[in-house]
Amino acid sequence: MIESPSQSDWRRCPGCRRTLESCLCKHLPNLTPPAKVVLLQHPREARNPLGTARLAHLALEGSELFVSYRFDLEPWLLARIEQALPNAGILFPSEGARPIAELARGATGSSPLTLFALDGTWSQAKKMWARTPALHRLPAFRIDGAPPSAYVIRKEPAAHCLSTFEAVMVALDAIAGDGEGRFHASTQEPMRALAEQQLRHSLSDERSPRWRVRGRQSGEA
DSSP: OOOOOOGGGGGBOTTTOSBGGGOOGGGOOOBOOSSEEEEEEOHHHHTOTTOOHHHHHHHBTTOEEEEOSOGGGOHHHHHHHHHHTTSEEEEOOOTTOEETTHHHHTOOSSOOOEEEEEESOHHHHHHHHHHOGGGGGSOEEEOOSOOOOOOTTSOOSSTTOOOHHHHHHHHHHHHHTOTTOHHHHTTHHHHHHHHHHHHHHHHSTTOOTTSOOTTOOTTOO
16 A cells, blocks of 8 residues: 655655755765665664664665564565675674674675665664574674764764764775775764754754753753
C-alpha cells in the first residue's frame, strides 16, 4: 500500500528529510569513497532529527541506507554480504576487531571494497549486532585514534565516540590512507550547521526537553 504524504511531509526536504527551514543538503559534500558504504539503520534512529547516517548516505556516491527492526529476518542481507565478500568488513568495535586501515591492505582480486556500518544508539547497535548472525560473517574493524567529535548536541557513551557520519568518514580516510583527513574534514560544515540549528532551537520557546545541547544544564533557560 502506498501511503499519501502527511501534511508535515510536504514541508520536509526529500534529501536530508529535515524541515525545509533546517535543510542541511547545501552543506554536504559530494564524495567518491574508496569503499562502498552500506548503512544499516535502526528505525528509531531513522526518525531521530539529530541522526547523521542519512548525511553520510547523501554525501557518499554509491552508498546504500537500509532501515529495519530485525535485520536477521531480511533475506537480502545475507545475499548482500555474500556478494561483498571477501573484500568487505563492518565498522563495529567487537572483540577482536582490527584497525580499519587493514580492510584495504587485506583486499584481494579486483572486486571493490565494501564497508558496512550500524546506525543507532550504542545500545541499539549492540542489539543489532547480537541479533544478526549474518553480520558476524564480516570481519569487524575499529577506529583507532579518533579525532574529537563535533557532535555536541547528543550525549555519547564516551568522550572518544563519534556520530555515524563522522565515524564512517574517519574510517574512509584510514581505508584511503589519507593522512590529511579529507573525508573527515568534509563533516565539519554540516555538523556545525546541525549544532547551530539545535542550539537555536534549545533557546527557543518551542524547544523540547528531550533534545539538549551537550553541556547545558537542565535548569538553564
